Amino acid sequence: MANALHLVGSIPYDTAEETFRSFGGALGDHLTTIPDGEIGPRQHWISRVHYQILAGHPQLEVVRFPEPVDGVEQQFPRNAGDSWLFKVKDGIDKVRFGDPGWRLGYARDAVNSYFVFRALRDAGELPGHLRFQVSMPSVVSALPPRIFPNPDDIEKLRSGYQDALAAELQMIIQKIPADDLAIQWDCSTEMQDSYGAVPGYSRDGAVDRNTPQFRALSPLIPEDVMLGYHLCFGTLGGWPRFAPDDLSGAVEMANGFVEASGRRVDWLHIPVLDRADDAFYAPLADLKPQGAKIYLGAIHNMEGYEERIATARKFLPDFGVAAYCGMGRVPPAELPDVLNDHVQAAET
Template sequence: MSTDLLLVGSIPYDTVSDVFEKFGRPLASHLAALPDGEVGLRTHWISRIHFQVFALHPDLEVVRRPALENGIERLQPRNAGDSWQFRVRPGVEQIHFGDSGWRLGYARDAVNSYFVFRTLRERGELPNGLRFQVSIASPHSAAPPRLFPDAKDCAIVRAAYQEAVKAEVAMICAKIPHEDLAIQWDCATEVQDAYGAIPGYPKEGAIARNTGQIAALSPDIPAGVALGFHLCFGTLGGWPRFAPDDLSATVELANGFIEAAGRKVDWMHIPALDNINEAFYAPLANLKPKGARIYLGMVHHMDTFEQRLKLARKFLPEFGLAAYCGLGRTPQSGLGDILNEHLQALEIAG
């Protein structure tokens, strides 16, 4: 399969079939793996974990929830200030999530979506060799400090989520043939942390602070399953939620994750802003991919795309293309234009 393009994850059509047929089929020949679009409640990424998993746990208390909208509950936050917030109940030192392998919902959704994927492939509507991609929020991104202001609470919940993710990945790998499967770790909080942009978390030691979760989870993914990473500047409240001056700490984090994975990393997605300063891209020269395919998230603002492409190629001559993030917070009406931007980017990149 070609590795010209990566689809990060969310593509907010109504059904998995819509994603595969409307977005996947036109781009499939350029992809190594195809996600199911994270449709439905998964559209807003980690928010689903907050209201479907954290808010229901007996050892967690809801401190804040998204404000009502016209008197009706709202599950997805409008911005960081409107997001869910929790605390661990007093006296609780450790928590666990029940229904091991299924509680987070990743395995259940993956098994159901893979059935649709396999059916379309058997019909010849998707090519042989294309993998089915499952994108999973990392423990540090699923439980960021803004949700758990108490550092001890944050650590307790991250450990519990990591334990649950480990079981979900094992279940996914047991239910989907390894040669058909790709797993991607989605990491946004880690990128902010790498730049020292999270209050109370010093920049010094940030890389080591975030690689332990990767070292704990990635080696258990079987060798026959592809593994990728999506690094993110965030879209909650508008993109980018966080805009660094250059890619230096992002590259340092990418190198740290590749080293910590304990197995082959097949791809690394690095976001790029609408930045036309050479200094922004210069740190790409310091990447140590160790065989991983690098994808730059620069399919946006197509009026400057070619200029940004040339700047990036000065420091990283060979890479694939992607959007800056998943598209979950994009109106469905705009998806056709975004699809065309991907095709346009391929043509420009040559």
């Protein structure tokens, strides 16, 4: 029986056309939505926000840059210990962003890639049912506590960034037809928080800390636009950044996202580790998706793939599959193998 597939976001090609032709051409019949591969700086996920958006903001100071290599600047950190660090300047209570709708760059990139998507779909090179997927880091994940030496700076920045992200979202909705569009929130810090893995934060209250952003943002998305969430164990410095004992935190956070969204949620993507024991997957029985399609990020180490799927189905009979995360940090030379893994998963 063929499996439904999902692509999380980043794929290390140089152009959106390459993403659509390669992964869309081979997998399109199994997909509901397709991203543009988060080409260019977006392949490095939140690091793009840090060096393109925050590093030049007049109300912020850069406390630390990623370490240069052989005297050459590096915009993208090698691991969390090499990340950009920022400080809000004295006297600033709320960092604000200008050029609403365009400042963060997500709307501009989405509009540009959408027309490539539409041209290929109209030419019959992509299946007609496919929607264009725009994946964006959540507010909490774009601005994680680890990039602020002074914890008091976190909310000073997150409030204004949420305003900017809301304007970006509304611009995307204005420029791309609703029945062609799907929005995905990417959530890594939230996932870590759900397991007590964010230094300085207790696991207690994690859902309440992380859902207000979606109570504000997700209701802005019209019902005709699809909405999904990607929960992530993180890939900076190698995947996974942390390896929990089971999926309980992921399930708790996913349920919280669905409840907070104020509208229909169309899918939830939950990564799974290279394990096939009942204890790891058992929390899936507590998922309350309220109609959302579940995609398990199980496409990795294909020797153990079928065993992982069989164990997961004991607790969640119906789900699609995906990679554990975006592929932006995968060496491009490995993409043919990654694509073959997806084809195998679709046919297994």
